[in-house]
Amino acid sequence: MVPLKRRKLGSSHTGNAGTNSGDEVKFPQVVLFLLERKMGASRRAFLSQLGRKKGFQVQELFSEIVTHVICENNSGEEVRTWLDSQASSRPGAHLLDISWYTESMRAGQPVEILDRHKLQQELQISEAEVIMFSVPSYACQRRTSLENHNTPLTEALSLLAENAELSEDDGRGVAFRRAAAVLKALPSPVTSMSQLKGLPCLGEHSLRVIKDILENGSSIEVESTKNSERYNALKVLTGIFGVGSKTAERWIRAGIHSLHQLQDSGQTLNRAQQAGLEHYDDINQPVTKAEADVIGEIVEKAVVSVLPGAQIVLTGGFRRGKLTGHDVDFLITHPEEGREVGLMSKVVSWLESKGFLLYQKTTRNSYLESKDGPGRPASNIDRFERCFSIFKLAKEKETRTKDPQEVTENRVSAETDQNPNSDKLMNKQTDTPWRAVRVDLVVSPISQFAFALLGWTGSKLFERELRRWAGHERSMSLSSHALFDNKKGRYLRASSEEEIFAHLGLEFILPSERNA
Incomplete structure (x- = not known):
């Protein structure tokens, strides 16, 4: 007759190499897999051996019977991507930080899984719960307060909208504005692209920008636009009261990119533009x-x-x-x-x-x-x-x-912080x-x-x-x-x-x- 402990090991570890058949399995309902990525092979081997000695089932190879995936220094997105690449995975398997594993080793049994143990909490949400955002198609149907949970995303889209509007591409500008408006109305921060499925007004271009920011912290397109000479020239020139994008564009074609260049150019300004240039610093201060x-x-x-x-x-x-x-x-x-x-x-x-x-x-x-x-x-x-x-x-x-000197320094500092790319006029006290x-x-x-x-x-x-x-x-x-x-x-x-x-x-x- 096969001993009880050998019988459990045989049924639990079929097809998995690296299991020590001499260790008793105390927790058959818990099947662990330690992800080697960033943990290292030697540390993984040591921790696996320690777990088996404590009575845990620790698999050498990943399979659908794994209930707990243990990670060290991995992001939730990284682990999810790895799991998606595997031939089989158990739906709802816990993605846990190494801290849960070490605490369980000290306790001699699986400890309760707390929020701090979970690897990026949003990845533990079921698919039905992930699509938590649902908003009407029209902004006039939505309640949008000043509390914006997605400022980095909306500011990026708004900048691209402004650039499009300054270039007189109103259609593209409205598309970016509508996308930003949807994000402003959401009740919590967007942490995964899957949360945006089914939302209105999010075109391919806007989604690419959002994805870039979520994955890399910034958008190459947004940063390139923000630092482009043409965008900054349009911003400065249209900041003059009475100057629209068409006039600014004409001046740029004439080689005018700054306020000082405009002053020296001999361009004829109407009464509104003259006043706007004279009081530029004040008017562009909030x-x-x-x-x-x-x-x-x-x-x-x-x-x-x-x-x-x-x-x-x-x-x-x-x-x-x-x-x-x-x-x-x-x-x-x-x-x-x-x-x-x-x-x-x-x-x-x-x-x-x-x-x-x-x-x-x-x-x-x-x-x-x-x-x-x-x-x-x-x-x-x-x-x-x-x-x-x-x-x-x-x-x-x-x-x-x-x-007076202190006022001047503070004023210039505040204005520079407000728009570091603007060309300030210093001809007014x-x-x-x-x-x-x-x-x-x-x-x-x-x-x-x-x-x-x-x-x-x-x-x-x-x-x-x-x-x-x-x-x-x-x-x-x-x-x-x-x-x-x-x-x-x-x-x-x-x-x-x-x-x-x-x-x-x-x-x-x-x-x-x-x-x-």
């Missing part, structure tokens, strides 16, 4: 929420002084909860239809008389519902009466009392008691105010997706002026953002959750 609030108090005083009862709302990123921005946007209306007519010129005159405006350009309201109808180009947000301005904002007192800030003022009739508020709150992609949803899913035309039902041939009125969402068949999303 505006804080505190500064926006101060400007808001001044604008409100101007508005109320010339039209009592008028209402003013801070819009844009600040309404979505952002703490900094590139400019400050205000939407102005009056609860009595028609009272807002002529308001802008009076507000601008008041601000100019008080010395608050360094530059301003006002455009009239050119939208007439009866003549223009519902069809609005997607790129043309609105045609309200607007004032594009550069505001002269007094600095905080404590800043002005500092040593940085110890002035004020700074220049971009401010847009928009006047809307109360009948269009809800649409204007929705349009001017953003984000830009969220608004684009709202218009796309309206057209593709509801056969409607949406703009910052109105909503038109193309099937019924009539306008749909709304006195609040909630009503607009209801007309569109969408669940209402708060401004703080529109950060697509």
